[in-house]
Amino acid sequence: MPYISDRHVHDADSHVMEIPHWLDDFGTQRVAEQFNARFGRQRSDFFTNVIKKHQDAKFGPEDESRVMGLKNHDAIGAFKKADRSIALDLMGVKTQLVFPTSTNVWLETLEHGDDLDLLYETASATNHSQIEFCNHDERLLPVGYVPLADLDRASEAAKEALNIGIKALLIPWACPRNHATSHVKLDAVWSQAVDATVPVLLHVGLADRVLPDAHKNNGLAAVPDFHGGEENFRSISYMAIPHGPMQALAMLILDGVLDRFEDLKIGVIELGASWVPGFMRQLDSADFSN
Template sequence: MPYASGRVIHDADAHIMELPGFLADHLEAKYRGRVGDDVLFPRREGFHSHLKDARSGAAFDESQIMLAKNWAALGSSTRHDRPRSIDLLGFASQLMFTTALLNYSSVLEGGPDADLTYAVARAHTRHMVEFCSVDRRLLPTAYVPLVDFERTAKAAREAIELGAKALMIPSRCPDNHSPSHIGFDPLWAIAQEAGLPIVFHVGGGGKLLEDAYFNNGLPPVPDFHGGDDNFKSIDYMAIAYPVMKALTALVVDRVLDRFPRLKFGVIEQGASWVPGWMRNMDSAHNAFYKNEERLQKMSLRPSEFVKRQVRVTPYPHEDAGWIIANAGDEVCLFSSDYPHVEGGRHPIKRFEASMEANNISEQQKQRFYCDNFVDLMGAGLA
């Protein structure tokens, strides 16, 4: 029996675990020497030792589908094994993200070479589309930088033509303009016309906290994986700040108002912050309404735009039932984070316990596991 059974469940967050050299097959030749494995896999002590854990379908114990993680998980790095993994998981679809390029996107956005930025974006999209081509249940995301208005629109068009089902943008604010700048209106129009969402993912926000926060005079603290290059408890608390700021700009500058059919997904950045953020935006709307024409022109209150157009994935360790009860039935999405360790071994069990404790109805659960994802993805699920 598949891990997920008894209802239709769409997975809003799943990943490829790339192997060294993966980008060379997709990056134009003149850029290959500038984006090597030492850049994509920094400070991964003993990275190559993980390669022995990469499993083929023939060697994999299928009873371990939710227990094996990262490179040891079935279909994590070998695309031809991924259909079997999704059979065993039982999800109706998975929205697919890179692992190696998530953090690098934020580095590129602040770099001096826009040509390189957009070249890596093209390579990212080719990589994702190729991996996902083995099964229509795998929905590839494209990376669309926000460095240059015209090239951003071109990158979006090319990604959609290649077969991307969602356009991932960084939550890090560009150096010289807001993500809500009217120069990006062609991007929003392209996505809305295609019926595809704009998505944010953790890793695209750049540096979350200054290094000094980690110099407390005490021994170093291990990260979630037991190493030193991922989140600890302090910078985990700041995960939502970049996307919160980016989305606030998009709401207040009326991007969601002017593009009412455009959906935004916030993936793997938690959701406990969402109810308070919605209420803070409504408070700002009330406080500054008299002096800001952009607020006066809004057709809805900020929180109503969120309910209409923004979808967010809670972590399984969060109180998802409380979030649903306080943010609205429309907002939350199920995600497994397969095959990353952060997704846990039984996310459905943890979500169910939280929803039971908060008296979440079957109709609300249906929205969480299925309907809100269908609404987010639009034509990407057609």
């Protein structure tokens, strides 16, 4: 019996856990080389072992009791797409949004950097890899990344993502480096999302993006990450994460984007919700007709 059998559940936050050479077949040589270099030699044994573990595994109904306990690269279907279908059977979910993971962290960093060619090349490679991972099972809904750093290229990135079959558009959860999330030139992105009836998503990223660098200088030992991810997520990070989506949503609302695109669907993923009631009250207080 699946883990969930008494109701219909749509999983809004699953991830593919990339491994070295993940983008080799989808991006430029520069993207592939820089992506592979991110993993570093110090983790080579980890990936060798985890890849062999999944190659040797034969997952099936007998793994029902383990499917919810295995996490990250150990999870069933973490990076083998056939096994992901088995995981969905064992979990009992009807559909699953599938986010990138390591590439998402990298793209967020590139979004605030100077090499916009690398940013858009990496986004394209990531989105094609997402399609490849999900294309065998209609329950898997690939999430693609649309960089907003370049006002002219953003709409082209969205167009390519939608044309290849991306089912949700992931945008930076924090404000772009040089302009607002609500800039009028980005209307070309929102209009495509509306026409394609796909949502635009914000997903938790680097909390340090909305924290001053000085917050780490407290005279204390470094605090370990909560879950071993690339973001170095800590208690202070948890306190900061609502501020990115609050800013983005405030701009989209108060600058009129959601008036111009009433059918635009927006999802806020893995960023909590306890802040929403206060945010709504604050929006009411802040609305002085701009």
